[in-house]
Amino acid sequence: MQRREFLKTAGCIAAFTIIPRHVLGKGFIAPSDQLTKGIIGTGSMGRGHVNYGGTRLVAVCDVDKNHLELGKKLVDGTIAAYHDFHDLIADKNVDIVHIATPPHWHGIMSVEAAKAGKDVWCEKPMTRTIGEGKRVVEAIRQYGRMYRLNTWFRFTDDFYGLGTPVKPLKKLVQSGLLGWPLKVTISKHTGFDWKFYWVGKEYLEPQPVPAELDYDLWLGPAPYKPYNAHRVHQTFRGYWDYDGGGLGDMGQHYIDPVQYILGKDYTSPVKVEVDAPQQHPDAIGVWRSITYTYDDGCQIILWGGDYGKPDTPYIAGPKGNVYKNFICDIPDWEKKLADYPEPEPQVTDFIESIKTRKPFALNEQKGFRSATIVNMGVAALQLNRTLHFDPVNLKFIADEAANRLLNQPMRAPWII
């Protein structure tokens, strides 16, 4: 059966079971039920969320009427369509809230969804500031929700340009065969692309807001700046108020698996250094390198654009190196590695996670820690200097300005 037909049929059956599920109470879902989802933000990224299987789309929301119309057409038949995300979150028919808005909204929406008893499937980067990320973790825990961040390289079979799955890398690293501490290098030469076309324009002529867009609600908690088409939709990633450029877009994809590989899911680096041209306060530019150091000396080095060297190992340790395509220079490493256990199984199906209440492989805790790395980099770029970070108390050390970037005060009436 074609997926679309399957969804149609499944939809008809499921329609009769909506009411009983909510009678059973929050958090308990009969395993036979098909879960439902609502998508906030039905631009091109959000519309892609209809394809994440195992659930049925019942509601969409967007502040752009054109996007909302496209969202309504994602499935045959009628679904709820909202302008205000609060309405989608409050919709009793929605089990899972998918958040595919620009990142400056992720925090508020995740927390609101958790409060309403919804499970959350959120786009990367998890949040635009470290403070908002922490708030999401607290809310998900407090309301006992399941959370999944929408990047997947820590558990799928192939890892972006690296030509290898993450699992054997994790196994090799945790075996200790490479020694410790490790240095992980990420650049175009390891097959990654920072998408530096997400740069902003330093001067934007104010333009009239198009009729279909509720610009005030699009901005939401972000500082008010006059409308220009380049700020929104396909190009918003080029502005600090909403995202972090190529680092914001791709950072969590590349860094999250590294956190997993290094076993750093419960901590953060203690230092971030940047080498970049001076950044504009509104429009994001490019950078040459960002280096993160953990308290045990492990490092993550991101090379931007054409920088970095082609023959650099992806993971370098005192006893051995791993290059792109899993070329390892430890003699007979396959045999040596066999003495060590496989990485532990993870819950990689969010539906299973929701039904069993076992946290998802990339849950709020782990997502927060990898998003924190992105946001540490963003802060260091904005301030153009080395920053020291306290991974327990989640603040920068002896740097008041950096700590003011932990939280971006929100435009009234928004709070998180």
Place this chain on the structure above:
Amino acid sequence: MKKIQSILLVLLLGWGTVFAQSPDNRTTATIIADVLAQIPAQNSKQYAQQQEDLLSTGESGILQLAKMLNTSPENTVKAQYALNGLTTYTTGIQQEAVRLTVVNAYLKALDELSDADSKTFIISLLRIIAGNEAVSKLTLLLDDKALNSPAAAALASIKAAVPQDTPKPLPDNPDLQNLFSALKKAKPGKKVEILNKIAFLFDNPANRNLADASCTPALARLLAGDNREIKTAAATVLMQIGGAEAIAALAELLNSADEQDVRLGKEVLLSTKGDIASGIVPFIQTATDKGKIAILQLLSARKADAQSEAVFAQLNANSSEVKTAACGALKDVVTVQNLPDLYKLLEQSAPETLVPFQQAIVAALKPLSEEKRFQTVAAQINRTDKSKESLYYSILAASGNISALNCIVEKFSTQAGKDKDAAFRALLEWKGIESAGELLAIGKKNDAGYSEKALDRYIQLVSSPSLTGENRRIFLTNAMEIAQTDTQKKKILKQVGQTNSYSGLLLAGNYLDNPSLQQEAASAVMNIALNNKAFTGKNVKTLLEKTADILDNPDADYQREAIRKHLNGMPDEEDFVSIFNGKDLTGWKGLVENPLVRAKMKPSELAKTQVKADEQMRKDWKVENGLLVFDGTGYDNICTEKQYGDFEMYVDWRLDPSPEADAGIYLRGTPQVQIWNTARTDAGAQAGSGGLYNNQSNPSNPVMQADNRLGEWNSFYIQMKGDRVTVFLNGKLVVDNVILENYWDRTQPVFPVEQIELQAHGSKVYYRNIYIKELKRTLPFELSAQEKKEGYKILFDGTNMHEWTGNLVDYQLEDGCISVHPTSSFGGNLYTRNEYDNFVFRFEFQLTPSANNGVGIRAPMEGDNAYNAMEIQILDCEHPVYKDIAPYQHHGSVYGVMAAEHGAMKPVGEWNEEEIHADGDHIRVTLNGKVILDGNIREAAKNGTIDHLDHPGLLNKSGHIGFLGHGNELKFRNIRIKGLK
């Protein structure tokens, strides 16, 4: 010089705190204009300098800057960069007084600016930098509708900071002991929830040491129950804890009759730490078939060679599935000791188990050396029946030993039928590049059974990223010549696109007009061109424009945009031109004598001799299949009709295999970039090709051997600028900016302009893809008529460094200048080859800010020439860092001995003319026409030198003239000298 260095250090140490000084008395407006002209800073040094400059303008300067906001788009952007930089920089240096200056300027700006956008911007900066001092002003702004929101944000950030708010850490983890005791009492449904909580807690490995000895037995008991969810949850926690006791409990699951238990046991044991093999083997007899299979797979995963016996035993199991699992596990558990058994198994094997048994033998051989592996298998082949021989071919291939490859190749050519097929398969399985030659040969033969597969494998092997891009391009060119199908050609083009090779770009460009290949060709052209910004010029431009038209894929619009951007940024300049058309010898001529002899010949005589030489050329040099071939016996080079000065060149070459194979490329009529058979160790050929063979005082050997196998194509990239040559052989740098000496007359530098020659050296050689790009050439400096008359001699005319020795690495020939690029903190010295006693030394120099160098005269080529000879100082002494130096350190001084006068130096960046007149004890220095020093050194040092230091070399009679490096960048040019009697 060292003295200055110590003063510099003192100055630099104080530098951060004395920012308020305005370096060179520029006005505030000038400082701001200077900074804005350079903004945004490209690196941290520039960034800090700009901010220090801006801070030096104080509150009024910052206010001035703020008032530029919203005056024009360009000003706004620059002011935004500057003010934001100022803000972030100031918060970083953590000096309260400076911070207050900036904040006060911003607060004033809020009063004086009129538009809301500018004010909003200033408030956003205050949010980062301001403290309590801004609260009252910001509070007032809360009533301003346009500024209320940013003001509230700034206040929120300021209030959060004062007093320092200590953020709460993430919530603590629940107490483990409580969880375990709750687990005991809990009802089944609750047990799962608690176990999941423990599992979540243990997800952080740091928490696992909280588990004490009582945990494992408690969990093991839960495994024995029959609640599926509890079992699963308990097994997960046991896996997390690991160790012998947990393994013993989990192993029981494999002995269960319940398939789900077996599946669970296998999954968790795979990820459990510890020796699982000895824990699970005891159950292999009693387990169900599913259990046996799981145990075999686990033994295989842990490569448990100590348990190989158990695996061998299961080869006789009743169940065919168990047998298959045992076969599959063999390769992971066998050792050399098992070889005799494995040979037997292989030779008696059913067809379906051949592969696992072969793999097992390969694995058992693995600990041996490649040679030993080959010998062991070869011995077994000799022992065994002829009919079984081919079973071992693929094992031979896996040995990695070159004799094994030769053996396989031989079998392929001598065997027939199934045995030949087995040899072919083994050849395909060979892992290294060594099989490439044979594969290509099979590919050429057009044998339907083998050719296509052989070529596929060849393409795969030569696409390995371990080869240089240039080598991949060479091998892919070979493949393209014989490829039959579009599928193969597409594969080749795809790989060509990864080579980053200029010749690869042109190769792909040839297929843009082929409708079935043009998409792949276009991608390749685009990839190479966009990845290599150095590839510029007409060819690249034309191909890219064509590519943009052709591209047809979902990303094509984005790609076209990228191409357009790339083309817009590309300088408009000449490109490489092909100097061999692949059809005939147009553009080439025969060799007449050498450049010196030719120069002396009368035109008529030269023309006559040239005709003869051209006749000889046509005998020796042929065009065959698009290649330029020397097939003669003599030594008559083929020469370009055109003469070249500075140029870049690509050329592919191939030696016909013969022991004496030899050739080369003459640059500007001068031998040569060497080409030879690296097996000629008696002649030193193991050094490799590419070296400047005839050099005597400069390196003649390449830095490494980068030759391909004899008989294979190779590629040169040669760059010649001035008298310096750089060579890449097959993508590897083998000659790095080395001077090419004049072989025909070693007393003079290499000719500035001459023909390029391909050398004939009595052996057959092929050339193809010959491209040359002429570079803009510096015209040599010439003496004025007056200087000529007076007897001046040129020491440096901008085209070569023939007269110089010493540090030829830091002192480079660049755009007609000697350009100093220090590689170490004190950049070494450059000396004249010859020694001079009394002379007039004239030169021009150009400084960078704060640059320091010096002219050593009558100097030995060692030691500190300021003392063991004398040094005429070169220094940007107008730079503020030198404001406190002693007069005898100023530019033009005889360092430490006689002080020079000020005021004749041109601003940094302009060229200065200097003359040093050294006649006995009398020294005169003239800078830009002004005499800045004129005196007698003997007199000056009579009562001890001014610096109170020993200058034992001050009165040297004669020595070299040297530029004495001090770790700074600067340039020299037009250097000439006249001896005095």
